[in-house]
Amino acid sequence: MPIDFLTPAERDRLNRFPEPIPAEDLRVFFTLSERDREEVRKQRGAHNQLGFALQLCALRYLGFAPDDLGATPWPAVTLIAQQLGLLPEVLSAYGSRIQTRTTHLLQVQAYVGFHPALPLDFAALTAWLVERALEHDKPTLLTNGVSLW
Secondary structure (H helix, E strand, C coil): CCCCCCCHHHHHHHCCCCCCCCHHHHHHHCCCCHHHHHHHCCCCCHHHHHHHHHHHHHHHHHCCCCCCHHHCCHHHHHHHHHHHCCCHHHHHHCCCCHHHHHHHHHHHHHHHCCCCCCHHHHHHHHHHHHHHHHCCCCHHHHCCCCCCC
């Protein structure tokens, strides 16, 4: 029987952007390369371009894209919008169609080289997590941002 070791508040915190995003993280993870901007510009409409770019940056920063991009900290939204020459307010029109967000996420994943995990990937991850877990008494250290590697 699985044991929930995270509280609902901890799960919620892990499913969204931190507030605030540190300035160095903004610079590193939310600066778009020219190649990134070319990929973003393939999307139709300012709101789709900004939403696509946010998913791209979220995937690089968090390893996933939160469902509610509208809850993205404003400094990240404005930084990306400035790089694209867009108004940050256009984000409010993004994702009215769930299919658009899903399609964009699949495109972003392909663009950054993500692929479905294979059985060997799961085995390697399991071994790595077991090693880290055995180094500590508290399993939450694997999820609370403590650098273990």
